[in-house]
Amino acid sequence: MSDAFARRLDPYRREILVHCYRMAGSADDAEDLVQETMLRAWRARDRYDESVASLRTWLYKIATNVCLTWVQGRPRRELPTSLVAAGHDPHAPLTPALDVAWLQPLPDETADPADHAVRRSSVRLALIAAMQLLPPRQRAVFLLRDVLGYPAAETAELLGTSVASANSALQRARAIVAAACPQESAVGEPADAEVAAAVRRYVDAFEAADVTALVGLLTGDIVLEMPPVALWYRGAGLYARFMERVFAMRGRSWRMLPSSANGQPALAAYVGDGTTFRLHTVHVLTVSAQGISRITVFQDPQVLRRFPAAPA
Numbered sequence: 001m002s003d004a005f006a007r008r009l010d011p012y013r014r015e016i017l018v019h020c021y022r023m024a025g026s027a028d029d030a031e032d033l034v035q036e037t038m039l040r041a042w043r044a045r046d047r048y049d050e051s052v053a054s055l056r057t058w059l060y061k062i063a064t065n066v067c068l069t070w071v072q073g074r075p076r077r078e079l080p081t082s083l084v085a086a087g088h089d090p091h092a093p094l095t096p097a098l099d100v101a102w103l104q105p106l107p108d109e110t111a112d113p114a115d116h117a118v119r120r121s122s123v124r125l126a127l128i129a130a131m132q133l134l135p136p137r138q139r140a141v142f143l144l145r146d147v148l149g150y151p152a153a154e155t156a157e158l159l160g161t162s163v164a165s166a167n168s169a170l171q172r173a174r175a176i177v178a179a180a181c182p183q184e185s186a187v188g189e190p191a192d193a194e195v196a197a198a199v200r201r202y203v204d205a206f207e208a209a210d211v212t213a214l215v216g217l218l219t220g221d222i223v224l225e226m227p228p229v230a231l232w233y234r235g236a237g238l239y240a241r242f243m244e245r246v247f248a249m250r251g252r253s254w255r256m257l258p259s260s261a262n263g264q265p266a267l268a269a270y271v272g273d274g275t276t277f278r279l280h281t282v283h284v285l286t287v288s289a290q291g292i293s294r295i296t297v298f299q300d301p302q303v304l305r306r307f308p309a310a311p312a
Contacts, residue, residue, distance in 0.1 A: 005045045009038055012056055014109065016063050018123060022143055023067035025077030025132050027104045028302055033070055037063040060148070061158045064140050071139075076132040077103040079125070079296065080225040080232040082180070087231045090242035096299075097230040103129055105284050105298060107306050108260040122147045123262050125284055125296055130181035134173050141166050142173035195287045199258060199265045202285070202292065206269070209252035211243050219291045226281075226297045250280070255311045268307045279309050 013034060020033035040062050041048075048058055078100055106123060131139050137159065144155040145166075156166040198217060205213035215236050224239050225232035233242060253272030260266055265285045270277035282303055286294035298304070 006038075006042055008055060009041055009059065012059050013038065016059055018106070019060065019063055019143065019148075020067055021106050022123065022128060022131060022147065023064070023136075023139060024071060025103045025128055026101075027106045027306065029070070030106070033063065033066055036066050040066065057150075057154070057158070060144070064144070064158060068136050068140060071136045075101040077101050077129075078132070078227075079103050079129045080227060080230050081223065082129055082133070084230050084232070086234045088233075088238070090233065090238055090245055092231055094226070094229050094231070096228040098228065100228065100230065102227040102300060103132065104300070104303055105261040105266065105282065105296075107266070108263065124264060124286075125262050126181050126286070126294070127177070128262065130177045133176055133180055138169045138173040138176075141169040142177065145170050146174070194289075195265060198287050198292060199267070199285065203256040203258070203267065206256050206267075207254050209247045209254065211240050211247070214243060215240050217292050219288065219293045222292065223294045224297070225295075226299065228300050253277075256283075257308070257311050259307065268311075270311050277311050279304050279307060282307055 016037055017030050017034045020037070021027060021030035024030050024033060037059065041059055044062075048055070053061070079102070083100065103125070105125065131142065134142060140159060141155060144150045144158060145152070150158065152163050152167055152170075156163045159166060202214065202217055205217065218236050218239060220236055221234055222236055222239050223232060223234050224242065233239060250271050251273075253274070255270040255272070255277050257268045257270070258265070259268055259282075261282070261284050265287060267283045267285070268279060269281045269283060271280040280299070282298045284296045284298070285292055
């Protein structure tokens with residue numbers, strides 16, 4: 001795609017990628033989906049009529065249809081909290097569930113403030129996980145209406161359905177998401193000074209392997225989950241016992257590099273062996289005014305490859 005029309009598509013690539021990620025719950029799948037979207041758009045360039053729809057709207061229609069075809073019949077992306085009951089044994093075996101399609105985080109491109117502003121609340125892990133509970137067409141309606149702000153008539157036209165059908169699907173989708181997704185209004189942004197300070201304290205405590213200091217940063221009902229391990233724990237007491245186990249197993253030499261994913265603070269955790277540090281996990285934090293309320297720890301190699309293999 002080396003012509004002028006392809007260049008017109010390029011400014012929309014990132015937001016279409018994010019749309020595909022919201023639909024698929026996977027950064028890997030989203031990359032494939034945006035490539036297919038751009039290819040279909042380029043092939044149909046002679047049929048594009050700017051008097052009928054803006055280029056952005058036209059691309060969203062193509063991307064949504066590509067995603068709907070893709071997700072049909074595929075297993076939904078999961079987090080442990082939506083798959084199994086909370087654990088009570090912090091010494092349970094950490095066995096990866098390789099047969100599960102796990103939700104993946106999406107690293108932010110924080111260099112673009114407009115990109116961050118568009119995505120920061122509508123791409124949080126909790127919301128993405130909740131949207132995975134929706135049937136594909138309900139997911140598409142929810143995204144077009146409540147995330148992207150398309151009016152009912154335009155949403156119906158994009159999906160080739162009636163306004164009444166689109167509105168009905170939206171009401172069902174809202175009910176499911178509201179039941180599954182905690183209130184996110186109190187969640188701070190990575191740029192907020194208080195959130196940044198909490199993250200710095202978390203880094204200092206983790207690098208010192210100081211479980212007491214870590215617990216002091218958490219809410220009492222902290223949730224810790226660790227895909228691809230199908231285990232999760234609720235409560236500061238279980239968190240403390242689990243982290244004592246981690247430091248006993250992996251040692252007390254750690255480096256944490258700040259990042260950002262899904263509009264939330266993220267940290268790449270590197271464990272040392274005395275001479276070098278290697279990437280061990282990626283932590284995505286949910287930070288509220290009351291403290292850190294959720295930590296999702298990813299160890300999937302497909303997730304880790306998006307972060308530096310060693311600290312600079």
